[in-house]
Amino acid sequence: MKSKLSWQLVRSYEVTSEAFEPHCALLFLITLHWVADVWKIFLFSRQLLLASSTLTVPPKLRERMSSQDYDFARRQSLVSSTATISSATILLLVKTFKLYYGYHFYIWEFTVTQAETKFWRAIFYAVFDMLFSKLIALPFKLLAALMYSNASQMPLAAITIVSVVQIIVATIFTATMIACFMMVIGYFGPRILLYFTPLSNTIAMVLMAIYIQYFVPQRYSTLENEPSVHDSIKRLTTSVGYPSDKVYVNPDFNAAPNAYFIGVLGANMIMISRSLINMLGPQQLTAVVAHELGHWSKDHNIIHLALSVLEVSTVSIGVAYSYDSETLVKIFGFGKDKPQAIITLYMWIAYVSPLISDFLNGVRSVIGRLCEFYADDFACNVGLGSDLKAALLLLASKSTAYPIFDPLFSAWYLGHPTIFERVDRIENH
Ligand SMILES: [Zn+2]
Numbered sequence: 001m002k003s004k005l006s007w008q009l010v011r012s013y014e015v016t017s018e019a020f021e022p023h024c025a026l027l028f029l030i031t032l033h034w035v036a037d038v039w040k041i042f043l044f045s046r047q048l049l050l051a052s053s054t055l056t057v058p059p060k061l062r063e064r065m066s067s068q069d070y071d072f073a074r075r076q077s078l079v080s081s082t083a084t085i086s087s088a089t090i091l092l093l094v095k096t097f098k099l100y101y102g103y104h105f106y107i108w109e110f111t112v113t114q115a116e117t118k119f120w121r122a123i124f125y126a127v128f129d130m131l132f133s134k135l136i137a138l139p140f141k142l143l144a145a146l147m148y149s150n151a152s153q154m155p156l157a158a159i160t161i162v163s164v165v166q167i168i169v170a171t172i173f174t175a176t177m178i179a180c181f182m183m184v185i186g187y188f189g190p191r192i193l194l195y196f197t198p199l200s201n202t203i204a205m206v207l208m209a210i211y212i213q214y215f216v217p218q219r220y221s222t223l224e225n226e227p228s229v230h231d232s233i234k235r236l237t238t239s240v241g242y243p244s245d246k247v248y249v250n251p252d253f254n255a256a257p258n259a260y261f262i263g264v265l266g267a268n269m270i271m272i273s274r275s276l277i278n279m280l281g282p283q284q285l286t287a288v289v290a291h292e293l294g295h296w297s298k299d300h301n302i303i304h305l306a307l308s309v310l311e312v313s314t315v316s317i318g319v320a321y322s323y324d325s326e327t328l329v330k331i332f333g334f335g336k337d338k339p340q341a342i343i344t345l346y347m348w349i350a351y352v353s354p355l356i357s358d359f360l361n362g363v364r365s366v367i368g369r370l371c372e373f374y375a376d377d378f379a380c381n382v383g384l385g386s387d388l389k390a391a392l393l394l395l396a397s398k399s400t401a402y403p404i405f406d407p408l409f410s411a412w413y414l415g416h417p418t419i420f421e422r423v424d425r426i427e428n429h
Helices: 002-011 022-053 067-100 103-111 118-148 156-188 192-219 227-240 274-279 282-297 300-322 326-331 341-351 353-381 385-398 407-414 419-427
Strands: 247-250 259-264 267-273
Touching (some): 022 067, 103 118, 118 156, 118 341, 156 341, 192 300, 227 282, 247 274, 259 300, 267 274, 274 282, 274 385, 282 300, 300 341, 300 353, 341 353, 353 385, 353 407, 385 419
Parallel strands (some): 247 267
Antiparallel strands (some): 259 267
């Protein structure tokens, strides 16, 4: 009864009013895409301007980073920001063209010449749409490769072959997924759409908790085998009430220098990579662990869980609502030749889901940034602020990534404050 109610609730949002103007709704959707993409282009342009105007190593990194390393990372950052801005601009224009000029209607009409049943027409629809969308972007991708390539990279012919193979694989994958979805929905009924995402996410979370609780202790060593840092980290974990045997070392020498905390359904772990232990002194490493303990102590995993629940709910309601939606048929201008029920879900995933996930990712990133500040504050409160600052600057100088980020860009995309924002805050603590 309850499941019937929630399904009917989601499906009750079909717009049946006579006053409903599908074309206005379409223009509104196009406007939302412009807002989202112009925001993205604006943020990447800020990052591009910052990297192009900061020609020398910033003072705080001067003693730790050579000007050659800095310049190499700066040029890489310029290339990647320019490529993102160009592709976002082209994709926005393509999207606008497709939506405004009824491209999807024409593709659907075209499939009638290819297949008789709506099942096969839906598969052909996905194939044509994928091929058209990817092929139209291919010349720009090749142009970007030509502009930014250097002698060490692949020749253009090889990039072209790889790109074409990628397009074929992506098309086959999408067509297969559409076929599988139609068969699964045909077998279980469309209600599966409402429950699939929450169910699969819950299973993934339970498996993760089991992995942390039972497999991580078997696979990774603890601090017992790290005499240089064992005592100082154990003193710290004991003082804040975190079990020291839940701090593990990833022995892989090739893993990036990193430390992170994961807490799922009461199972906790802090993982430190071998390369981080080799890079930092004992006090600096203890300060990094103090930062991770900050995430644990402030229950940041609960904040991330709440955000995941929000995300899963929007995905699940979105797919359940969009399947076979009359409203979407009208908005996307399919006309009298009503497409197979999966096609409106396909359109939702192509044009509505990305807007929601871009927004939620931005919110997640801004909240993640606050969590990083709070975790740094925790390290300062246990008296390890200056060691954390030294560790952060050392990590930034050893990384091959460009170390400077525009604060707004960083807040929306990286989920981390910039190194200099963190260092300033630690200095003022
Ligand atoms: Zn952190």
